[in-house]
Amino acid sequence: MGKRRGRAVPPPPPIEGGNEAGAGRGQHPEAAALRRSCHRDAVAGRGGARRRGRGLRGGERRLRRGPSPAGGGGMAAEGKVTGQSQEQFLLLAKAARGAALASLIHQVLEAPGIYVFGELLDMPAVRELADSEFSPVFRLLTIFAYGTYADYLAEAANLPPLTEAQKNKLRHLSVVTLAAKIKCIPYSVLLEQLQLKNVRQLEDLVIEAVYADVLRGSLDQRNQRLEVDYSIGRDIRREELSTITRTLQEWCQGCEVVLSGIEEQVSRANQHKEQQLALKQQIESEVANLKKTIKVTTAAAAAATSQDPEQHLTELREPAPGTNQRQASKKTSKAKGLRGSAKIWSKSN
Numbered sequence: 539m540g541k542r543r544g545r546a547v548p549p550p551p552p553i554e555g556g557n558e559a560g561a562g563r564g565q566h567p568e569a570a571a572l573r574r575s576c577h578r579d580a581v582a583g584r585g586g587a588r589r590r591g592r593g594l595r596g597g598e599r600r601l602r603r604g605p606s607p608a609g610g611g612g613m614a615a616e617g618k619v620t621g622q623s624q625e626q627f628l629l630l631a632k633a634a635r636g637a638a639l640a641s642l643i644h645q646v647l648e649a650p651g652i653y654v655f656g657e658l659l660d661m662p663a664v665r666e667l668a669d670s671e672f673s674p675v676f677r678l679l680t681i682f683a684y685g686t687y688a689d690y691l692a693e694a695a696n697l698p699p700l701t702e703a704q705k706n707k708l709r710h711l712s713v714v715t716l717a718a719k720i721k722c723i724p725y726s727v728l729l730e731q732l733q734l735k736n737v738r739q740l741e742d743l744v745i746e747a748v749y750a751d752v753l754r755g756s757l758d759q760r761n762q763r764l765e766v767d768y769s770i771g772r773d774i775r776r777e778e779l780s781t782i783t784r785t786l787q788e789w790c791q792g793c794e795v796v797l798s799g800i801e802e803q804v805s806r807a808n809q810h811k812e813q814q815l816a817l818k819q820q821i822e823s824e825v826a827n828l829k830k831t832i833k834v835t836t837a838a839a840a841a842a843t844s845q846d847p848e849q850h851l852t853e854l855r856e857p858a859p860g861t862n863q864r865q866a867s868k869k870t871s872k873a874k875g876l877r878g879s880a881k882i883w884s885k886s887n
Contacts, residue, residue: 624652631661639663640675647682648703653711653752655683656773674698683773686712688731709734710747717753717766725762737762 627646634642643664646652658664659679667676678697681690687708690697700708709732716723716731725737734740744764747753755766774782 623649624654624657627652628657628661631658631663635663636670636672639667640672643667643675643679644698644704647679647707648701650703650707651750653707653714653750653770654773655679659683659773682708682711684775686715686731687733688712691733706743706746709743710750710752711772713744713747713764714752714769714772717769718772721766722758723764723766725764728764 627642627649630642631639643658646655646658664676664679667673674697677693678690681693681697687705690700690708712731713723713728716727725740728734728740729737732740732743734743741757744753744757748755751770753766753769755764755768758765
């Protein structure tokens, strides 16, 4: 079994080329490659000489969980295994009592992929531990279900010690709690809440959370923050159900207000449409009446002069022949006058 930070992990697949960084430490090859690329981006971001990240801002690396190195469908396979292991723990918890149940709870808290503990807390046998000598174990399970790593540190003197795997899992859950409040979490806040020594440890922890499908987002190393796009949901306390119900009721009321506003706008639009159609019909009827009136007037005038209505309209459009002759004679006289004046002016000179 390969080990990383004291936590037992499945052995990594063989890596071609034994000089790959991280291979000697038993790192997952894809996690090691992502770690190296993040480090290169951090160096480029500090130097300001170049920008990386495949279209993202300089010093930023998008974190997405890829397929399993052994082949496609790794996420679905791991989710299925996690569900089966959680069901197995629940079946074992029904028959366990006392020390055996406390030991089983420790195994659940250390098992990879299990981040929801509500079903286990609701079991009668587990609730009996609260009033027994194993009450610290029950309190530890409650912190994993609802609390954070800071909550554990505040009560660490009265609680069982955590293994490295349990610490990482509780830190993952603490990041999820922070992501529910703020989507862009500064590194300084994460380092303080998770009690980590440096940014390297923090980025390793975030990458592990991404591969555990706990969250998805990007590490913005230029601005020193974690941008969260998605995170899992945590267990809900019974006392929080009333708040959730009230929030959902307010949301439903807001939806009803928006729906009524949309219906009112639709009604106004329909009324405006009907008014425009009525106005259009009125204008079309008036135009038709005017056409009829003009036609009747033209026919009456043609009948009075004993002419064809079409010929009468043609005469009205064309000017009289005498008018054209008078205009032509006026133009000729003006031209002659100009010529005569020109002759007089030349003689005087």
